[in-house]
Amino acid sequence: MTEYKIALVGFGGVNRALAQLIAERNEDWKNALGFTLKIVGVTDLFLGSLINRQGLDAASLAALPVTKGALANLPGGDAVARTEAVIKDSGADIIAEATFTNPVDGEPATTFCRWALENGQHVVTTNKGPIALHGAALKALAQRNHVAFEYEGSVMSGTPVIRLARQLLAGSSINSFEGILNGTSNFVLTRMENGLGFTEAVEQAQALGYAEADPTADVEGHDVRLKVVILANELLDASLTVSDVRCNGISALTLEDIDQARQNNARWKLIGAATRHADGSVSASVEPRLLGNDHPLSSIGGATNAVSFSSDLIGTVTVSGPGAGRTETAFALLSDIISLHQSAAQGRE
Amino acid sequence: MTEYKIALVGFGGVNRALAQLIAERNEDWKNALGFTLKIVGVTDLFLGSLINRQGLDAASLAALPVTKGALANLPGGDAVARTEAVIKDSGADIIAEATFTNPVDGEPATTFCRWALENGQHVVTTNKGPIALHGAALKALAQRNHVAFEYEGSVMSGTPVIRLARQLLAGSSINSFEGILNGTSNFVLTRMENGLGFTEAVEQAQALGYAEADPTADVEGHDVRLKVVILANELLDASLTVSDVRCNGISALTLEDIDQARQNNARWKLIGAATRHADGSVSASVEPRLLGNDHPLSSIGGATNAVSFSSDLIGTVTVSGPGAGRTETAFALLSDIISLHQSAAQGRE
Numbered sequence: 001m002t003e004y005k006i007a008l009v010g011f012g013g014v015n016r017a018l019a020q021l022i023a024e025r026n027e028d029w030k031n032a033l034g035f036t037l038k039i040v041g042v043t044d045l046f047l048g049s050l051i052n053r054q055g056l057d058a059a060s061l062a063a064l065p066v067t068k069g070a071l072a073n074l075p076g077g078d079a080v081a082r083t084e085a086v087i088k089d090s091g092a093d094i095i096a097e098a099t100f101t102n103p104v105d106g107e108p109a110t111t112f113c114r115w116a117l118e119n120g121q122h123v124v125t126t127n128k129g130p131i132a133l134h135g136a137a138l139k140a141l142a143q144r145n146h147v148a149f150e151y152e153g154s155v156m157s158g159t160p161v162i163r164l165a166r167q168l169l170a171g172s173s174i175n176s177f178e179g180i181l182n183g184t185s186n187f188v189l190t191r192m193e194n195g196l197g198f199t200e201a202v203e204q205a206q207a208l209g210y211a212e213a214d215p216t217a218d219v220e221g222h223d224v225r226l227k228v229v230i231l232a233n234e235l236l237d238a239s240l241t242v243s244d245v246r247c248n249g250i251s252a253l254t255l256e257d258i259d260q261a262r263q264n265n266a267r268w269k270l271i272g273a274a275t276r277h278a279d280g281s282v283s284a285s286v287e288p289r290l291l292g293n294d295h296p297l298s299s300i301g302g303a304t305n306a307v308s309f310s311s312d313l314i315g316t317v318t319v320s321g322p323g324a325g326r327t328e329t330a331f332a333l334l335s336d337i338i339s340l341h342q343s344a345a346q347g348r349e
Numbered sequence: 350m351t352e353y354k355i356a357l358v359g360f361g362g363v364n365r366a367l368a369q370l371i372a373e374r375n376e377d378w379k380n381a382l383g384f385t386l387k388i389v390g391v392t393d394l395f396l397g398s399l400i401n402r403q404g405l406d407a408a409s410l411a412a413l414p415v416t417k418g419a420l421a422n423l424p425g426g427d428a429v430a431r432t433e434a435v436i437k438d439s440g441a442d443i444i445a446e447a448t449f450t451n452p453v454d455g456e457p458a459t460t461f462c463r464w465a466l467e468n469g470q471h472v473v474t475t476n477k478g479p480i481a482l483h484g485a486a487l488k489a490l491a492q493r494n495h496v497a498f499e500y501e502g503s504v505m506s507g508t509p510v511i512r513l514a515r516q517l518l519a520g521s522s523i524n525s526f527e528g529i530l531n532g533t534s535n536f537v538l539t540r541m542e543n544g545l546g547f548t549e550a551v552e553q554a555q556a557l558g559y560a561e562a563d564p565t566a567d568v569e570g571h572d573v574r575l576k577v578v579i580l581a582n583e584l585l586d587a588s589l590t591v592s593d594v595r596c597n598g599i600s601a602l603t604l605e606d607i608d609q610a611r612q613n614n615a616r617w618k619l620i621g622a623a624t625r626h627a628d629g630s631v632s633a634s635v636e637p638r639l640l641g642n643d644h645p646l647s648s649i650g651g652a653t654n655a656v657s658f659s660s661d662l663i664g665t666v667t668v669s670g671p672g673a674g675r676t677e678t679a680f681a682l683l684s685d686i687i688s689l690h691q692s693a694a695q696g697r698e
Contacts, residue, residue: 158663164509168517168684171684293648294651296669313370315670317670319668321665334662
């Protein structure tokens with residue numbers, strides 16, 4: 001049985017949900033998964049930081065009040081986020097990186113990942129920024145340091161997408177994919193089908209906690225574009241940057257467009273897609289597409305996400321599931337740890 | 350690099366497609382998958398049998414005429430299916446079992462699997478019979494003999510279902526599933542939505558090669574029932590037998606039923622489902638269900654299959670894809686071999 005020491009970088013909803021799972025399930029994981037997790041460090045820009053190489057109480061962390069510098073109230077805690085120390089000096093085997101996505105340069109998360117990988121620590125992350133903007137460099141760094149770098153949660157939270165395509169479709173070459181990769185915009189389109197105007201639908205998404213105060217990244221396709229870059233580079237052997245992806249959002253769609261689609265037994269969906277061409281080049285786009293009602297993505301409603309992969313031997317395989325949620329995204333981190341645990345077993349051969 | 354010697358038991362469309370893949374891709378697999386396959390034996394009730402421990406030419410096998418005793422025309426071949434010798438005396442590391450499904454007692458496929466497992470050979474199979482009727486005994490036998498017993502293709506051909514649930518959802522406890530697990534019946538229902546009567550729709554399915562001459566097993570739910578037993582026993586820790594599963598097919602559905610469903614924004618689908626209850630007991634059924642148009646399975650049309658898993662951490666995850674097809678099912682065998690190759694690497698740790 002293996003005990004992994006883990007440091008939580010960013011202590012918002014996702015890593016807090018992971019702490020809660022550790023508090024509730026660590027004992028079960030011994031038998032079911034072959035490992036347990038011991039939290040040895042936590043750091044968060046708002047909450048401060050805390051290191052204890054002997055292990056922190058996961059339940060107390062999960063219950064920490066959301067007040068500025070709250071970690072200073074725990075023994076040994078600090079009101080300041082000493083992130084570099086938490087990564088480098090906590091003795092952690094695994095860094096769970098779940099800070100905010102910076103779509104411009106992926107910082108500071110990319111630096112956090114780099115510190116850990118250079119230090120010989122596994123990294124699991126749910127952050128799109130480092131993968132979409134610096135994925136190749138970080139993967140190479142992980143390989144050089146013989147550690148795992150896993151990011152299932154960067155696309156569709158804990159719904160298995162990257163690992164499904166990479167592991168379970170291995171042997172069947174993937175040529176293209178198309179997906180509904182943003183829950184907010186899909187929720188808005190679904191609401192508009194029920195007659196709500198665009199602005200009211202966005203307000204409803206905000207009220208339900210799906211959309212940010214500034215919903216631009218969701219409805220203009222910028223969030224989807226990062227995911228398209230991640231999937232294309234991971235699964236189609238592409239080397240895309242964000243600017244390579246044509247991007248149009250849903251804000252220009254009117255109720256008339258939506259109604260006309262319905263009359264034609266079709267639906268507008270915001271689709272992120274990429275295709276590998278015969279010459280090896282890959283083209284990618286984010287745009288509203290009119291899907292017939294028999295298209296595998298047309299019935300994906302509300303905040304659900306889905307992606308269809310087309311490959312040579314098995315044809316089109318589609319997976320759908322939650323694209324967000326605290327526990328759902330924490331499960332992505334857990335699935336990354338399960339995966340690195342299995343790889344470590346293989347590496348010990 | 351590993352070379353696996355493989356014997357093909359049953360040489361209908363599926364193992365023939367596997368031979369074709371070996372002929373075309375073995376060299377690519379060296380780098381991409383870390384192994385190659387060498388066919389050392391073939392046996393088929395209709396075609397006869399052939400053993401060559403030095404390796405048979407995959408392309409010639411794939412091109413073998415479909416005539417009685419055809420294997421006797423190849424050097425060393427025999428018009429009789431000497432299946433026991435092909436399994437036990439060919440020196441095969443892996444037996445690819447793809448004979449017909451016998452829903453009554455799983456024979457003779459179960460005996461073929463048993464011979465191989467007792468002989469210390471890995472078994473990959475696409476056959477529902479041995480798994481649904483004797484799965485627990487065969488799994489135990491494989492474990493005692495330290496060999497792999499893989500059967501991804503027994504449910505939804507090469508679309509990853511069993512491995513998706515068992516490996517990628519590990520850590521999130523599955524409580525129930527529901528699926529569209531028979532392409533013929535789903536094709537018939539989809540055609541009936543277009544106004545075709547039941548009998549005509551079945552005839553069309555037969556003309557397209559989806560349905561057997563006797564379509565009873567497809568339209569009365571017996572085929573789905575075997576798959577429900579396989580999934581429930583595999584994923585819900587159940588010990589179901591076929592008679593534990595309530596089973597009703599689609600033959601009683603009328604065009605009026607289908608039309609009335611449409612008027613209520615719903616569709617009839619033949620659903621195989623199972624649920625684990627709080628006391629650990631599992632109930633399972635096959636029956637036509639009325640699904641609202643926003644249900645994740647409602648838009649699965651034609652011969653496509655799909656299954657939704659509900660689990661505690663990630664909620665509902667649905668996978669859809671081909672449920673049949675020669676190459677698609679041969680891919681299931683390939684994916685089983687990829688999996689056992691990875692497990693073998695772990696076992697060597």
